[in-house]
Amino acid sequence: MQPSWTQANFAGWPGRLVISVPPFPENSGHTLTACAAGAYDSYWRTFGQTLNTTGRQNSIIRIAWEANGNWYQWSGSNPSAYVGCWRHIADAINATADPDPMLDWTINAHYSQNPASHNPLDLYPGDNWVDIIGIDAYDHYPPSRTLAEFNRQANDIGGITWLYNFARAHNKLFGI
Known part of the structure; x- marks a missing residue:
């Protein structure tokens, strides 16, 4: 919520920061259900105000x-x-940060352990809330030893091409 080391360290840097934020501190007893009910909205409004005060x-x-x-x-x-x-x-960030930052929804590439459907699109927050659709694609797993393996993995559910096509269909920026 308060200015982070990153915001302070890069205070005079003119570039754009990419800031990854968990929805709540881990190992704190907080839950997605409480978050979905709005229990943490005030913290996120403060985060948006912090973006304002740090010029980020x-x-x-x-x-x-x-x-x-x-x-x-x-x-x-x-x-x-x-x-x-x-x-x-x-909603809380956009209600306070002015102008609104770019909000990035990112999945892990390839197999999805969650949700039960194993289709990460069941977790998509929706076009009104997302500016960038991203994927964390690690080159060590699963290995792509041939072009055919790479193409199959990229086009399968959870692959880079599969998610890129989804992002384009929703007129969203795409991040890797």
């Missing part, structure tokens, strides 16, 4: 990234809670 409204804010995995406490095992939480965060 032009930042890209990656909210609750890789929720299609199972390694974060905000993993999307409950899609409606995840989507509701994401929307509350986006």
Whole structure:
């Protein structure tokens, strides 16, 4: 909520920051369900005001990234809670940051442990809340030893090309 090390360290830098933010502190008892009910909105409004005071409204804010995995406490095992939480965060930031920052919804590439459908699009917050659709694609897993392997993985659900096509169909920027 308060200015971070990144914002202070890059205070005079003219570039655009990419700031990844969890929906709540981990290991704190906070939940997606409470977030979706608006319990943390005041913190996110403060975060938006902090963007104003640090002159970083032009930042890209990656909210609750890789929720299609199972390694974060905000993993999307409950899609409606995840989507509701994401929307509350986006609305709170946009209500206070002026102008609005770019909000980035990012999945982890390839297989989705969450949600139960294994389709990460079931976690998409919606066009009204998302500016950038992104993917965290790591080149070590699964390996692409041939062009055919790469193309298959890229076009499968959760692949780079598959998500790029989704982003283009929704007139969104795409980030890798």
